[in-house]
Amino acid sequence: MTSTKTKQHKRIAIIGAGPGGLTLALILQRHGISSVIYEREQHDKSHERGGSLDIHEDSGQLAIKEAGLFEAFQRLARYEGEDFRLFDKTGKIYMDEIVEQDSMGERPEIDRGELCDLLLSKLDPAQIKYDYTLDHAVTLENGLTELHFKNGFVETADLVIGADGAFSRVRPLLSDVDVEYAGLTMFELNVLDAARRYPDLSAFNRRGKVFALDDHKGILAQLNGDGRIKVYVSLKVDRDWLETSGISCDDPKAAKSSMLELLTDWGEQLHKYIHYADDTVLPRRIYMLPVGFRWKRNPSVTLIGDAAHVMSPFAGEGVNLAMQDAMELALAIVRNDDVSVAIQEYEDKMYVYSSEKARVSYDNLVLCFSQEAAPKLAELMSSYHE
Template structure:
């Protein structure tokens, strides 16, 4: 039976631009194109807006993420969800002694780097684009190029879509679009985050609230770290950062494997920590693993491929450094601006101009992630990171 061929819009006319991925990057681009009256379609692997694990809290920076939201006409919607009170970063050692406590806004309301839950940010962006332009449940299998040079999309369902002037890959770490532009692949960093939650029902909640309050706290002790981050609903995500083989922690964790993981963390990674943070391992819930990957620094050089573009993690996957979503939204803003400047008849020129700065900031973004990761896991514990902040290196 012949596979289904998607039309790229609800009308009989094919949209000129396909966006792969409905995360903050892809949705920011869609919103900006919507304001420029440029037609597009989004293909997203999630079955619906509510089916994904939306992740933790994000700090949105003035010159990048905030600038993109203002350009998109979404600043007021963002303000309603943003948490300026969580613009706070603290550093502790493994015994619970505090070494740093900073706020980027200097105590000024609606300044600095407010936090917002990833889920809330995504919803703001989703609400700003016509829902009929999103193809939910569309997992991209491959991108193929026709002899004429136009890209065609193949999905795991067997469906295909074609007729686009430009396909933009905002499809994250394991981007299918990227493979048509560069052979670079993400590398495992040697570090894994094990995520857990401390909700209001948890007996630990009151002590965690009293100790850390608002914002994000990093507890550092060389190869092992903990990050405690307040969420929009008031409870906390905890990330246990360890240096371990890539598949040390399984992706699917049942109760038996969680019990084994707790024992391993306590004996192999946090045995000499104070009892209070060790209790987070013993009593937090909802464990899941996040192996940390990044693209090679040298990956940020490629020739423009007609009909294709990358943005966000698809272009410059980096280790956590507070810039990921901001850099992604900045990419979206810059690509939309270049499309507006050059027009739909010169999209390859628009992408070529956009990539000049994309590759520069992508390289810097990856380097920053590696540098911060090294500081977070420095043998001196918190001293190296504290010094870097005091010297304004971050």
């Protein structure tokens, strides 16, 4: 049974204030439809909100335009962040792309935290509740959904949108399928204030991204807006490798020594990404939903972003798809009085474009951690430019 309230009076609950949830709430707000976002983090935990993300012209940027923030975005975006260099372990270079001065490329960079702040700057603060971690959700007989939060509060909503990332607590309402390990484990490192403290590495890294790939391993580095170079030392290993390897991130110095041993025959310049990193090491396993994942349709619950189709970061699509989903769903809600029709329109469209990107992302992951990965990736990327 679904509620007969008009959409302006329906209680719309969005779980998660990442780029997806915020974009959705903001576009709805611009059309006079209010919603409430429930976010697990505290409001003030804004300093560690992720690295640099490239925002694509045909998806993320369209959503930003729909949210009315494109000019403000252009002022913050780092167009020069599209610089890209590709090496093998010896330091042999396969690609060296430099964005021309003042050029406005298609995929400028912005830090995840800055992007969230931009979206928050226009969102009515009454529409977001912090420190609300969804524990579980229950569909009631009257068609409403009951939301149980870890802080003890219970709320009900006519429409629930899971924008709560890879480990979504809304997804179990729709499917038994869970994320699976994508075969890749990373150590996240940060070289802080790189230009001032380590000009040699800063000159090598330039203004954007560096990939060094070889022997089923990788060093992936990217300059962020706050001057740090974020580095991911990436290994194709079994899921339990972190435990069995004996490497503990609680002892960052020892962990960094172990990384250097694992990459002992890699070039001196590449080692600097580890030598110069500060003493915080974060382990990250990469998870994905099956390519082409779909769920059983529910007239009052749906998913957007990583909750709907988390994939490895090797197509650079995570944030772009999340924002595109948000735009498509918001506009479908605006167009239709019946939210179940809006959900159907959105899901039918989203399944098509997201499964294509999930396939590319998975294929890129396999390629980047195969033998001779650097020349293979260079060949693939040059085919895009032909």
